[in-house]
Amino acid sequence: MSHKLKVGELREAYLLEEDIWRVFTVVLSSKSAKSSTYKYALMKSLIENLYQVNERHELSYDQLAYSFTKIYWNLIVHHQLINQNRGKIARVVTIIKEVQDANSIPPEFVFDKIDDALQLKLVSKVKATMKENVYGALYGDTRGSFYAFDHKKETLTLNPKVHQFMLNYQRLIVNLTNYHMAAMIEQLNEVPSINYLLGKVESIAKRSSLSAFERVLLTYSKADCFYCQKTLTGVKRETHVDHFIPWSFVQSDHIWNLVLSCNRCNTSKSDKLPERAFLEYIIKRNHSLIEKKEDETITNLMKNYKQKKIVMLYDYSIKNGFDTIWSP
Template sequence: MSWSLQAAEMKNPYILEEDIWKSIHYFFYHSKTTTTYKYGFFKALLENVANANEEKEISFDDLFYSFSKIYWNLVVHHGLWQSNSRGQVSSVQKAIATFQQGHEIPTEWNFDQLPGELQQDLITEVKKRGKKYVIGALYGDFNGEIYTFNLKKNYLKLNLKYYHFFHTYKRILTNVTNYQLAQFLEKFNEVEKVNQILSKVEFVTKRQSLKEFARLLQQAGVHQCFYCKKPVKKHVHVDHFIPWSYIQNDQLWNFVLSCPTCNTSKNNKLPIEKYLAAIMAQNESLKAKETLKDYFVNYNSEKLKTLYQYSERNGFRKEWEPRG
């Protein structure tokens, strides 16, 4: 049984895109699913593909940060049951519920409201169970071709073909994952809890506040709108340069300060190419600062340029610029 594997090598690193599509269809429509684990982990994998290093390795810390956030918000914040049996609570759901009750955390708190130390403690608990039940299971569903892993190490290594496939079709894959997860939850939860279920699933990892990033940018000396160059002080906005709906992640290297007018106008659009050079220059300046270097692990300008190109392939036209 693949879920119990402790380590495994990817079986075929030279697969075709057609083979990946076959595995995608199997995963979503034919694999055995008794809990939401595999959907949640696949969602976390998609969200963290931009965090892969040059060897296409993604750390378990990054993956289970996203995984923990997904499940905290589903289980505690939205009160959703994660198993197909009312008589059998899933291990992750039980661990999170026990953690929330033990620390007397209000159910209305989303994951971002937890103090950093509690977040790390929770991630540690969730990672134990995720490594036991999820990583090997997903490996098996994808015919052993998706990644190499060893549970004693702190990362998995994506198949290069899957790495490019995930970037190329990320928007479609994210939407299908959200739909399948929502459909599962809809079957095994009370009617009143599944109101707007797809929206709950879609935005389950989106930050409630970006004030932390505004503070970091301002402390680094950024005090004007990245786009129109007007000074921003009181009414400062933080904008995902590459839209969040594609990148599905919050990284300092993808954030700029914006005035309300530009941020509202840009919304979910991709800026014209001249701004790509500008944000790469901003990032070079930021990552040179000792206090910010940890925010630029696995970042380089070429990666940002590639993500910009991938976002265009996902339907974001590089056509937005400030008015006037």
């Protein structure tokens, strides 16, 4: 049984796009035997960390467990979608409910509202259950072709071909994964309709607030709008944290993709890509963040950032259909 494996080596390193599509389609659709929503949550966690891989295409179990926990916390606690497995209670549900009850956390609390120490504790419990129930299962379904994993080193190594594929077709993959995950949750829980769920699943990994990033950015850069240079005053609602590459594409909140902006620019930019000239500016801005080596918060937030990543992200978002270019 593949889910009992402690190490999974990469088989078939060389894959054609059509091979990858075939495996993806089988894994996501009902043809693949699955009793829980774990595979979808792992897929969403991989997508959230696509630009966080190191040079060896590795992701740490901590990175993935953080995304995975956030997804389930928001589904289980916030949206009360308790059934995530056929027949029995999924282990991740038990873990999350126990922590919620023990700390009397109200359901309005989304994951990023929980304090850091408790988040860490929860993520480490979920990480342990992912080792037992998650990595081996999807590995088996993809016949070892998508990634390798190692429970001792706690790393997952993406097949470079699959990584490339996910970057090329990110938007389609996100939509497919959300759709199939929503369809399965709908079967397992009593909900009005799949449309009701799809919106929830689409935004499940989204933070309720970027104010933590706002504080960091205000500490290290001038309080000016990144796009129009207007000075941002401290008045409430005046300063926004904007995803340089739209969230709907990048599906994650990395500080190197976040900028301060005024209300007007933030609203008019919305889901669009900024003019290419701004790419140079954000590269410079990120360079200045990396320079703050003495500050541990920044060093951690900028871990795995490379200049080429934001350039890739920009180009891939155009490839994926974000071709309306905005300027202030």
